[in-house]
Amino acid sequence: MRGHYEELAAEYDEHWVYGPDYVSWMSARIIDALHLSPTARIADIGAGTCLFAKEVARQLGPHHPILCVDPSEAMLRQLGTPPSSGLTPIVASAEDIAEGRAGLPYEQLDAIWLKESVHHVDDQARTLRGLADRLAPGGRLLVVMLPASIQYPLFQAALDRFEELQPDPANIQAHLRAAGLDTGLTHVEHELRINRDKYLGMVRARYMSLLSTFSDSEIEKGIEEMRSAHPEPELVFPDRFAFVVGQRSRETA
Template sequence: MGRRDVRGHYDGLAAEYDEHWVYGPEYVPWMSGRISEALRLGPADRIADIGSGTGLFTREVARQLRPSHPILCVDPSEAMLRELGAPPPAGLTPVVASAEDFAERRTRLPYEELDAIWLKESVHHVTDQARTLRGLADRLAPGGRLLIVMLPATIRYPLFKAALARFEELQPDPTVIQGHLRQAGLETHIGHVEHELRIDRDRYLGMVRARYMSLLSTFSGSEIEEGVEEMRAAHPEPVLVFPDRFAFVLGRRLEESA
C-alpha cells in the first residue's frame, strides 16, 4: 500500500484499533515491558514512539515508567492520535507526523535530542528505510537507543494461504534493518521475543474481516471472505493457539569521546 492508503486504513480502523490488538489482558503489559527492557528506559529519558497509533503500548510504558518528560506519540493519522483522548493522558504528547517527517526534521519537537526511540510494527510502512532510519539515528543523543520491533520474515499466524504468502513478499528481513542501523553508525543487536496467543476463533475471523493487519487491506472484500472460509475449514477448533514472535532490532549510538 502507498502512504495514503496506509493512512486511510488506519484512519478507518482507529475507533476499534485497540479492541483488535488487545489479544488478552496480559498482552499489552507484556509487550510494553519487553520494549522498556530492550531500550533500558529510565524515567528521565526523552522518548518517542514512532507509529504509535492510539498509544496502546505507549500508555502502558508511561504507566510503568512514570517518565519525567512526556513520551512523544508520533503518527501520521490524526484519527489514531485522537484516541489518546482530549486532553491526552499525563506523560504522553501526540505529534502528527510520519517517520519520514520525524527523521527529516520537518516536525518541531520539544526535545532537540532523544534518548530512546522505538518503532513497533511500522518499519514496513517506511518508503526509504535506509534514509529514514539514518535520520532517526541522527536524532539520538550520545548513548541513545533505537529499537525496531517487527515480525520476522515468516509468521505462524492462522491466516489464509494467500495472506501468508503476501506477507512473506512484503515483509522486510530483520537482518536488512539491522544493516541499515549499522550503516547509520549504531552498534546493533538482534534478539527475539515470543508470546503464545489464545484467541476465540470467531473473534479472530472478525478481526481478519476488519483487516486488523494492514496487509489484509491489499485484498478485496471477496478475497477476504474466501480467505475467512479457508481459515474456518482449516481451523475447526473454537480457540486458536499460535505463537506471536517478534524480532527486536536494537541500535545504540556511541557515547561521544571526551
C-alpha cells in the same frame, strides 16, 4: 495505507488486545530492550492510538512526556482531550521526524521505538539514519517487527503475501549499522490464545495492514478457508518478534 488506519482508528485497540496480558508483556519487553529510565526523553514512532506508549508510561512513570508520533490524526485522537497523562501526540510520519520537517519538544532523544511500522517506510535506510541522528549520545533506537515469516492462522494467500512484503530484520539491522549505531538482533515470543470467532472478526476488519491489500470477496473467501482449517473454538499460536536495537556512541562529536 493512511486511509486504512483512519477507518480502523475507533476499533484499533480492540483488535490489538489479543488477551489480558499482551500489551503489558510487549511494553515490558520494549522497556527492557531500550533500558528505559524515568528520566529518558522518549518517542514512539508510528504510535497509532499509543496503545503501547500508554502502558510504557504506566510502568515507567516518565518525567518527560513520551512523544506519540503518527501520521494519522484519527489514530492519535483516540488518546482523548486532554491526552492521557505522560503522553504528547504529534501528527507526523517517521520521514517527517527523520528529515526534521516536524518540530519536537526535545532537541535530542534518549530512546526511540518503532513497533511494526518500519514496513510502511519507503526508504528505510535513509529514514532510520535520520532517526539515528536524533539520538543523544548513548541513545538507543529499537525496531520491533515480525520476522520474515509468521505462524498466524491466516489464509494461505495472506501468509504468502506477507512473506513477499515483509522486510528482513537482518536488513534493518544493517541499516542501523550503516547509520553508525552499534546493533543487536534478538527475538521474543509470546503465546496467543484467542477465540476463533473474535479472530475471524479481526481479519474481516483488516486488523493487519497486510489485509487491506485484499478485496472484500478475497477476505470472505479467506475466512472460509480459515474456518475449515481451524474448527477449534480457541486459536493458539506463537507471536514472534524481532527486536533490532541500535545504540549511538556515548562519545560526543
